[in-house]
Amino acid sequence: MPEEKLTSIREAIGMVPDGATVAIQNMATQSAPMAAVRELIRQGRTGLEVVALVGGIPIDLMAAARSMDRFTGAAVSMEQFGLCQAYRNAVESGEIVVQELSETALNARLGAGARNLPFLPTRGLIGTDLIAINPDLVMISDPFGGLDVVACRALIPDVALIHCHRADRFGNLQMDPTAVWPDIGIMPKAANKVIATVEEIVDTEVLRKSPERTFLPGFMVDAVVEVPFGAHPTSFNPRYGYDTAFHQEWIAVARDPEGAELWMERYIYEPDTQEEYLDRVGGVSRLEELKRWEITS
Amino acid sequence: MNDELSIDWTVDELMITALSATLDNNDQACNGMASFIPVIAFQLARLTHAPDLVWVASAIGLDARPERVPASTLEAPLWRDSVMYLEQYSTFWDIVLNGSWLQKFCVGAAQLDRYGNGNNSVIGDDYHRPKVRLPGTAGLGDMGSIGKRLFFWNPNHNPRSFVEKVDFVSCAGWLGGGDEREELGLTGGPELVITNLCVMDFHPETKHMRLKSVHPGVTTEEVQEATGFELLIEGSSVPETVVPTVEQVGLIRDVIDPDGMRLREFGR
Numbered sequence: 001m002p003e004e005k006l007t008s009i010r011e012a013i014g015m016v017p018d019g020a021t022v023a024i025q026n027m028a029t030q031s032a033p034m035a036a037v038r039e040l041i042r043q044g045r046t047g048l049e050v051v052a053l054v055g056g057i058p059i060d061l062m063a064a065a066r067s068m069d070r071f072t073g074a075a076v077s078m079e080q081f082g083l084c085q086a087y088r089n090a091v092e093s094g095e096i097v098v099q100e101l102s103e104t105a106l107n108a109r110l111g112a113g114a115r116n117l118p119f120l121p122t123r124g125l126i127g128t129d130l131i132a133i134n135p136d137l138v139m140i141s142d143p144f145g146g147l148d149v150v151a152c153r154a155l156i157p158d159v160a161l162i163h164c165h166r167a168d169r170f171g172n173l174q175m176d177p178t179a180v181w182p183d184i185g186i187m188p189k190a191a192n193k194v195i196a197t198v199e200e201i202v203d204t205e206v207l208r209k210s211p212e213r214t215f216l217p218g219f220m221v222d223a224v225v226e227v228p229f230g231a232h233p234t235s236f237n238p239r240y241g242y243d244t245a246f247h248q249e250w251i252a253v254a255r256d257p258e259g260a261e262l263w264m265e266r267y268i269y270e271p272d273t274q275e276e277y278l279d280r281v282g283g284v285s286r287l288e289e290l291k292r293w294e295i296t297s
Numbered sequence: 298m299n300d301e302l303s304i305d306w307t308v309d310e311l312m313i314t315a316l317s318a319t320l321d322n323n324d325q326a327c328n329g330m331a332s333f334i335p336v337i338a339f340q341l342a343r344l345t346h347a348p349d350l351v352w353v354a355s356a357i358g359l360d361a362r363p364e365r366v367p368a369s370t371l372e373a374p375l376w377r378d379s380v381m382y383l384e385q386y387s388t389f390w391d392i393v394l395n396g397s398w399l400q401k402f403c404v405g406a407a408q409l410d411r412y413g414n415g416n417n418s419v420i421g422d423d424y425h426r427p428k429v430r431l432p433g434t435a436g437l438g439d440m441g442s443i444g445k446r447l448f449f450w451n452p453n454h455n456p457r458s459f460v461e462k463v464d465f466v467s468c469a470g471w472l473g474g475g476d477e478r479e480e481l482g483l484t485g486g487p488e489l490v491i492t493n494l495c496v497m498d499f500h501p502e503t504k505h506m507r508l509k510s511v512h513p514g515v516t517t518e519e520v521q522e523a524t525g526f527e528l529l530i531e532g533s534s535v536p537e538t539v540v541p542t543v544e545q546v547g548l549i550r551d552v553i554d555p556d557g558m559r560l561r562e563f564g565r
Binding site: 027028054083088094102 | 330370372386424430436
């Protein structure tokens with residue numbers, strides 16, 4: 001028998017030390033491993049470097065909870081819900097340091113990490129101010145006589161946190177057809193450890209019926225946890241849409257540290273289980289609405 | 298084709314038709330987040346002069362066919378009904394970086410200077426202690442440097458957006474003007490800027506931003522006042538921007554965006 005990877009969210013997140021570099025799946029309002037992010041905050045993790053392509057509400061919550069002091073990625077935005085205010089305040093006051101990368105530069109850093117290379121080059125960013133301020137980006141000449149390129153130093157996150165549609169208890173991970181960002185395409189391959197939450201744990205025989213959906217083999221995965229609606233309030237196509245009211249509720253309090261603290265008590269610190277959390281966000285009726293996507297389209 | 302001009306067009310529709318006119322039948326186009334004007338322009342082009350235009354919705358969904366423009370230009374309702382989903386790390390960027398495809402990009406920037414350099418990073422002198430932290434460069438930092446033709450849109454033309462010099466270059470435009478881009482080996486570059494007041498292009502030699510046309514009812518003085526640097530204005534009179542046709546207005550209002558999502562770009 002392969003090694004069993006099934007565990008609880010508490011034990012899984014217990015593997016992440018203070019100060020770790022944590023790559024999280026996220027694209028503005030999509031597919032973030034929110035149950036894992038809430039647990040990081042519950043456990044009081046500090047000094048994290050968070051890596052994401054385009055971070056949304058998980059970045060704002062971790063900024064508000066002072067879990068992170070570095071962000072590495074291409075952008076932070078909740079798209080239609082606006083800028084992440086807690087994150088923005090923390091950056092403007094110098095509490096969070098940003099390493100801003102273009103998409104190809106982030107992909108190159110992660111790609112080098114995944115393939116055990118010191119760096120990979122890109123032709124993106126040339127002519128911008130983003131190269132000179134970043135010690136992990138260096139202009140180098142082409143050894144074959146062509147144009148200069150930007151060497152992007154390998155990035156190896158300590159852990160990647162991802163949310164997937166299903167897995168077996170051995171950590172073989174499946175995603176249903178949907179948008180696939182680098183956080184699934186390359187991040188978990190670059191990271192030293194992979195912690196996955198999934199909508200459902202299934203028997204391995206279920207995976208065999210659609211092996212084309214399996215994107216990461218169990219031996220690359222360190223922990224797998226069943227968390228239905230684990231990406232809420234972000235969307236998780238095709239299962240459920242993003243939660244507009246919940247995003248707006250957070251935005252209304254995010255600028256005010258006291259309001260944010262009360263909000264986090266209610267939605268992060270107090271609920272002991274995912275069921276309790278889902279009850280607090282509106283229970284079955286809200287979840288049924290989100291499954292229909294109607295209120296988000 | 299019905300080319301009767303509309304008499305009740307609005308400026309959102311004018312920006313959409315101006316952007317749509319830059320797209321050809323053989324183009325591929327894609328959009329990013331909060332990009333209602335480009336998304337509607339692509340669909341309009343496809344329904345009128347460029348039926349074979351390939352649209353990669355949200356840089357994910359090939360040839361998407363949304364019933365109507367949804368509240369997000371990044372989420373599944375926009376791209377769910379596509380021919381193919383492009384995986385970002387490999388497929389999407391392989392296609393973009395290849396050099397043969399997706400030659401034109403519609404881009405927005407919080408600040409743009411006289412040479413079309415864009416800033417979506419920080420406002421203020423100190424990058425590490427900014428007055429305002431903006432979202433970040435995302436794909437913009439790539440598009441300015443990899444030979445693409447850039448078409449900027451900005452629904453709020455004002456002196457804080459159009460500045461003498463951007464606080465930080467997060468998208469390479471014509472840099473310091475002249476042949477500075479060429480010297481770095483960069484091809485492509487900014488071509489057109491479409492705002493709620495006017496259309497601007499760049500002088501072929503100096504690369505200085507130049508007034509191309511003003512929208513009906515707007516004066517060149519108003520445009521200059523809303524611009525934080527001296528615009529290049531050639532000749533004694535600047536032409537008016539061509540207004541949308543009755544057909545185009547009908548398609549935008551009734552077929553493509555019946556919920557008026559485009560107005561969100563104007564704070565409505």
